[in-house]
Amino acid sequence: MTESAQQHGGWENVTGLVCRECGRTYPIEPLSICEACFGPLEVAYDLEGLAGRITREQIENGPTTLWRYRSLLPTPAQQPIDLGAGFTPMRRAVRLGEALGIADLWLKDDTGNPTGSFKDRVVSVATTVARSFGFDTVACASTGNLANATAGHAAAAGLNAYIFVPHDLERAKIVATGAFGANVVAVKGNYDDVNRLCSEVAESLPWAFVNVNLRPFYAEGSKTLGFETAEQLRWELPDHVVVPIASGALLTKINQGFRQLAAVGLIEDRPVRISGAQATGCSPVARAFKDGADQVRPVRPETIAKSLAIGNPADGYYAVRTARETGGAIEDASDEEIVAGIRLLAETEGLFAETAGGVTVACLRKLREAGVVRSDERVVAYITGTGFKTVEALEEAVPPAFTVSPSLEEFRDAADV
DSSP states (O other), X not given: OOSOGXXXXXOTTEEEEEEXXXXXXXOSSSOOBOTTTOOBEEEEEOHHHHTTTSOHHHHHTSOSSGGGGGGGSOOBSSXXXXXXXXXXXXXXXXXXXXXXXXXXXXEEEOTTSTTSBTHHHHHHHHHHHHHHHTOSEEEEEOSSHHHHHHHHHHXXXXXXXXXXXXXXXXXXXXXXXXXXXXXXEEESSOXXXXXXXXXXXXXHSOOEETXXXXXXXXXXXXXXXXXXXXXXXXXXXXXXXXXXXXXXXXHHHHHHHHHHHHHTTSSOOOOOEEEEEEETTBOHHHHHHHHTOSSOOOOOOOSSOGGGOOSSOTTHHHHHHHHHHHTOOEEEEOHHHHHHHHHHHHHHHSOOBOHHHHHHHHHHHHHHHTTSSOTTSEEEEEEOBBGGGOGGGGTTTSOOSOOOOSOHHHHHHHHTO
């Protein structure tokens, strides 16, 4: 388990791990923190060597999943654990755009992934890597979507799974995780309490924690949303994207995906403004951005957007820096605005998103009203999970229009038709 992955063969185009802070390099192994400066590690690639060798045609002829970008992912020699995640629809949102005053608005719709969220992307990569290292048990700390994804992929791969979640998580996410045969551990506390426990467990047991000791590999799956955005816009970059923020990794990795495509010559390099969206009840990244601060101060989450409820976001600092460097912004939305965002998206585009999607739409609206998002920009908003997991958030907002007995007369009177 402690051997470097190079000894297992494969891993073409991957040169190792590198610290994002001090630049120290490491071999490919289940490690996430730099031993020298305690900075986060990430996967390093031979992008210069890939330039000219990977082509648009090769990608377009690949599988209709995230593994079409295998050359830009940490891929061992074995076949990946591929349940069909990725290459999800890019929807032109004409009616929502009209409502918000954005002429060229697109939705990257990840609601149709195998377990209903973008987390299938990161887990497909992480479980593939875990199996290559020889782990027989995978685990995670989760606010729900990662729980479903890890449990589903572990089941398909024949791996044991232990899923640690806050005790008050949405019921649908807990039930679905258990249905895949995973061991669900409900922790009395919020996500940050769960994450601390998982860090301790990861130190004491030989398990692959997808978002702890395998975090550098896991995070790479998020880049594929950036890859697909460019490919589905005919190999062009948008002007502006709006990304929901939990840990902050999704926002930074989408930006990295754009930059890597340019580095290997698949697209023309041009600026993309990167903006983020948080729930007001858990908005440490938005607060740091608005205050002009460099450090993200932890908060105690209190929001209906449980999938974004990470009070101490691991990549919060990098998300703030990315938004500032690209000319974007980070906004937040109240629970009432989140519900309104879910309904607006559903009523204009027929797309039912979970609370994170409501956060994205609500913040997109506020960014547009503030002039941060311009009316003439090509804008992509990321809808990362299905609303069928979080119906509790809308129970009071959308009661039945009428309650009648089975009588035509009574119905017509009630409906006034």
